[in-house]
Amino acid sequence: MSSLVKRHPLVTFFVLAFAVSWCMLPFGTFLPFGPLVAALIVIPLTDGKAGLRRLGARLIHWRLGWKWYAMAVAVPLTVHLFAIGSNVGLGAAAPSLDQYSAWYSIFLVIGIAMINPLNGPLGEEPGFRGFAQPGLQTRRSPLHATSILALMVALWHLPLFFIPEFELAPIEILATVSVTFWFGWLFNRTGGSVLITVLAHATEGSVNTDDLWPDGTFNTREAWLFVLGWVLVATALLVFDRKFWTAAPAPRQAPVESVLS
Secondary structure, X not given: OHHHHHHOHHHHXXXXXXHHHHOOHHHOOXXXXXXXHHHHHHHHHHOHHHHHHHHHHHXXXXXXXXXXXXXXXXXXXXXXXXXXXXXXXXXXXXXXXXXXXXXXXXXXXHHHHHHOOOOHHHHHHHHHHHXXXXXXXXXXXXXXXXXXXXXXXXXXXXXXXXXXXXXXOHHHHHHHXXXXXXXXXXXXXXXXXXXXXXXXHHHHOOOOHXXXXXXXXXXXXXXXXXXXXXXXXXXXXXXHOHHHHOOOOOOXXXXXXXXXX
């Protein structure tokens, strides 16, 4: 079994990530920490302590320019505001001031999401970005690697669209694909920082726009506009940073020693 995992670490990772996250589906529950668990199982078997050290270094890689932190927060919030504003512009009822008053706590929500391993950001990013992305990029360009990862992440999320409590429209699977390109670009451009993608992921999931229209009247159109926002972000990255996506080999990541020193 150990030799099989060493020969096919990525296949093993994805199988375990799906198995852990989907194992409770018969009971109507999805476990978002499957990728984290899968990475913590596969890495010791394939790379030992050195692999865990690399993952830890990516997770605390914080020595980045302030613009990256600003971008990690600003881009997801801009997409949300684009969807909300466009929805209102197309005739949706304008949210009341009382609904916006709770947004002062958004940074608290982001902070909690970043440190909660049972939630999406910390449950997904160390596995998908910290392990799978570098592994896929070993012999592939960032475009090829991220395309594969986007497909796998979309398939992994698929059950969420059939669990009522998540209130997801089928079209939002395109947002999942598009945001994977955003996270992949951010990860590589920051020298392999999982910390920055955890922040971006936490911000992206911090706003529940369904609360703005509780009766659900305008939520379907808002979902389409949200998808459009992320498609535009992904398209802009692909068009205006073409050389990055076709680079081979993939961009270098910060050495472990420089991150942990």
